[in-house]
Amino acid sequence: MCRRKCDPNCVRNKQETQQPNNMTAHTPDKQAVTAESQPLSNGAASVSRIALVIGAIGLIVGVVFGFRDGWEVFFRSYLLNYSYVLSIALGALFFVMLQHLTRAGWSVGIRRLAEFIAGTIPVLGVFFIPLLIPIFQGMAGVYEWSNAEIVAEDELLQHKASYLNAPFFVARCAVYFIIWSLLARYFLRKSLAQDATGDPKLTLDMMWWSAPGMLLYALTVTFFAVDALMSLNPHWFSTIWGVYYFSGALVGFFSLLAIVMHVVRNSQRMGQLLTREHFHDVGKLAFGFVVFWAYIAFSQYMLIWYANIPEETVWFQPRQADNWWIGVSLLLLFGHFVAPFLALVSRYPKRRSGLLVIAAGWLLLMHWLDLYYIVIPSGHAVAEHAAPLHVSDIALFVGLGGVFVAAFTRPMARHALAPQRDPWLHESLTFENV
Amino acid sequence: MSGVKTDSPNATAGRLEGLLVEFDSPTALVAAAEQIRDAGYRRWDTHTPFPVHGIDEAMGIRPTRLPFIVFLLGFIGCIGGLVLQWWTNATGASDFPGLPTFLQGYNYLISGKPEFSLPANIPVIFETTVLLAAFAAVFGMLAMNNLPKHHTALFASERFRRVTTDRFFVYVDAADAKFDEGQTTSFLGGLGGSQPEAIHDIASSPSALPGGLKVSTLILISLLFIPPLVIARARVAKSNEPRIHIIQDMDNQERFKAQQAASAFFADGRASRPQPEGTVARGDLRFDTHYYEGKIGGEYATTYPEQVTINEQFIRRGQERFNVYCAPCHGLGGAGNGTVNATALRLETAGWIAPTSLHDQLARSRPLGHIYNSISNGIRSMPPYGDQISPTDRWAIVSYIRALQFSQQADLDDVPPEVRPELR
Structure with a gap:
């Protein structure tokens, strides 16, 4: 018998001769699986429309406050919330490729939901374009390296100008978004095609592309984090920065995934596909990345704290300068690590989707707070006279969040909610945590 | 069945x-x-x-x-x-x-x-x-x-x-x-x-251990005793051989040797960095002139600084330090007749200036700060001791010198009544 080898015939045979797994008590019903993963035709479409309306209102409110309080405040809030929704979509893309890379069976039933979330990247790419305005306008309050007057007086920025300049920035970001969009579209399209044909060759194609895709992903996400977020403080540098953004992104993604799974299950769908075991595993991954985030964030903090060199401590200085930011730092420490660690360490809440969703909602807020902590106190003097929390921070959260939700719920109304004919689907159906 | x-x-x-x-x-x-x-x-x-x-x-x-x-x-x-x-x-x-x-x-x-x-x-x-x-x-x-x-x-x-x-x-x-x-x-x-x-x-399984297993276990246990015995012997035995250095990093590290022309550590040939201008090393800030120099407003202090408390323990500490640092010249009683003086006189050392007796009129009239300053910086041919004796110990020596001087000038009324009989 050929087991788990990448031989198309083997995969095909296995699919054709698929037997109900005789080692487990429950036997999955293939017809029922196909039925229960039907598109949420009405529900998802209306959710998508409502989210789009709410998002549009949020964006309009943000723009109104931009007219009133200045565009630097607006674009800072926009960058904060944009990097938030994008991080979640990037987390989903990572998850999809990781499942193919490791030939994971347990996750087949939930992979399509992640594919939908990753599928928002082309849309989000369009929403990146407004962020080019502050760069070409040379707004010192957003990216100070884009302001010619500041660069003229700053020797360090002159040395960095060959990398940090507007045309090169645009070119790099174009490359990132093209790569991500191609990857996200590719994995979604192939997976949807398999629903129609059931061809196991598509799975092998996706497995093949997941490896180079992962390499490209690692490089582009690291560079994007450096370009979009680290360059807010162009004098400062941290070599762990890309991983820091990535770790938070995965916390955000697994939290959203748990919530989407819970909502789908409560919509009378995927009863066999989303078992307690799947919630348990998503909970484990969320827990693992919470710890990973803390590990990375602390690694960055401790080295800078210990060396105590001004060119490095400059990043933490404004974040520990007044009570508001000290409070935010402590809230991150306890809210983004200690509390979720204790809440999710036991298997009990991870196996109960009602409890897991509470922790996931909290973690989504904390991931936002993490990016708020990264973006808002960064940059030039404008941050000092702006209020620490601006209305546009919230308005654009609603705005971009609404657009994001609308973008990933729309395909849920048209496409099956699970890869119904994936050759490894039976593993996902019969999988149990020992 | x-x-x-x-x-x-x-x-x-x-x-x-x-x-x-x-x-x-x-x-x-x-x-x-x-x-x-x-x-x-x-x-x-x-x-x-x-x-x-x-x-x-x-x-x-x-x-x-x-x-x-x-x-x-x-x-x-x-x-x-x-x-x-x-x-x-x-x-x-x-x-x-x-x-x-x-x-x-x-x-x-x-x-x-x-x-x-x-x-x-x-x-x-x-x-x-x-x-x-x-x-x-x-x-x-x-x-x-x-x-x-x-x-x-x-x-x-x-x-x-x-x-x-x-x-x-x-x-x-x-x-x-x-x-x-x-x-x-x-x-x-x-x-x-x-x-x-x-x-x-x-039931038929033998309960006794095989003989070979017993012997080899015994041998193994005996062998295990050898390393601790070697270590125990090394700890009590004396040897003229240098110690065995398992980790020789300290022997082989870069260092600056005396008389070496220039060190390779820094471009200017020094082995360590000079103190930056306008800075004070930790613990070297000496604003309190009373305690560190024995002077108040440029005049020699006539009181003890607030950092020290005069009590018997403190004076005994002064006695102990005095006997270490001062007595070789000034003598245990402070009369200027220490062993160094005696040797110098016996050898008829040219240019020898006898140490001052701490009991003559001039020494007794010196303010506390003056004695402290003499210990710190030296006086006439006496070398400075400031680098060797801490400020608190210098003040303790000052207090003991005052006690010595007092002992040579006291009369019977200064002696507590209960110990007077011992003087006879």
Whole structure:
């Protein structure tokens, strides 16, 4: 018998001769699986429309406050919330490729939901374009390296100008978004095609592309984090920065995934596909990345704290300068690590989707707070006279969040909610945590 | 023993240990396990070549308590790591004076960080947490599974050898409360597996250890004594040979030697950096001229600085320091007749200036600060002692000199009445 080898015939045979797994008590019903993963035709479409309306209102409110309080405040809030929704979509893309890379069976039933979330990247790419305005306008309050007057007086920025300049920035970001969009579209399209044909060759194609895709992903996400977020403080540098953004992104993604799974299950769908075991595993991954985030964030903090060199401590200085930011730092420490660690360490809440969703909602807020902590106190003097929390921070959260939700719920109304004919689907159906 | 197969050679050799049933598939095993569970048996087990999903539930095994043990030990490791670092680095001999030295902390300044600073402690806390949690997981698992286990009566069964390849077994222990040989045998026989096999303990197995094992264990234990004996001998014996340096980094490191023209450490040929202009080294800020120089507003002080308290202990400290540093020249009584002076006179050393007697009129009239200054910076041919004696000890010596001077000028009224008879 050929087991788990990448031989198309083997995969095909296995699919054709698929037997109900005789080692487990429950036997999955293939017809029922196909039925229960039907598109949420009405529900998802209306959710998508409502989210789009709410998002549009949020964006309009943000723009109104931009007219009133200045565009630097607006674009800072926009960058904060944009990097938030994008991080979640990037987390989903990572998850999809990781499942193919490791030939994971347990996750087949939930992979399509992640594919939908990753599928928002082309849309989000369009929403990146407004962020080019502050760069070409040379707004010192957003990216100070884009302001010619500041660069003229700053020797360090002159040395960095060959990398940090507007045309090169645009070119790099174009490359990132093209790569991500191609990857996200590719994995979604192939997976949807398999629903129609059931061809196991598509799975092998996706497995093949997941490896180079992962390499490209690692490089582009690291560079994007450096370009979009680290360059807010162009004098400062941290070599762990890309991983820091990535770790938070995965916390955000697994939290959203748990919530989407819970909502789908409560919509009378995927009863066999989303078992307690799947919630348990998503909970484990969320827990693992919470710890990973803390590990990375602390690694960055401790080295800078210990060396105590001004060119490095400059990043933490404004974040520990007044009570508001000290409070935010402590809230991150306890809210983004200690509390979720204790809440999710036991298997009990991870196996109960009602409890897991509470922790996931909290973690989504904390991931936002993490990016708020990264973006808002960064940059030039404008941050000092702006209020620490601006209305546009919230308005654009609603705005971009609404657009994001609308973008990933729309395909849920048209496409099956699970890869119904994936050759490894039976593993996902019969999988149990020992 | 109706229905029990007795194909095992030791079948009748000893006490009945339990009954073994063989199954062909995990499905049959799980179904049988559910029936045994429902029949109320407690002391029984299943044996399979690989983990079987659902067997825990079929056997009625409750979730393991191991995670709680791991969490608890991890928590202890976390708190223990924190306390360890606080104790070793943030407390010192003065905090708990009664403790033996080997239990005392050693508060030591590292990189200018606070002695107790959480960020620096977290990596160690992390390690101790993981260490204890991992120990709890591994050793707790072994203990809860009764491992390691070198022998079981099941080894007597021929067919049981296939348990690691392709057969599935249920074994019911005879010690179970519900166990009844006849009844249990017929019950197990009806579960769809093989006929139950009676497992007996191996009475014929020799209980004595093999001779070779004994001898080799003894030799091994004897050999283990050699290293500690060598170390013990080295600790009490004297030797003219230099010590063996296992790690020779300190011998081979770069260093600046006396008389060397230039060091390779820095471009300017120095081995260390000069103090930057306008800075003061830690502990070298000496604003308090009274304490450090014995002067108030440029005049010699006539009082002791507030840093010192004059009491018997302090004066005795002064006496001890005086006898070390001053008495060789000035003499134990301060009359200027110390051993150095005596030797110089005996050798008729040219240009020798005799030390001052501390009891002449001039010395007695000097203010306290003047004596302190003389000790610190020297006077006439006397060299300075400021680098060798700490400021507090210098003030102690001053107080002792005052006591010596007073002793030569006192009259009977100054002596307490109860000790006056001793003077006669």
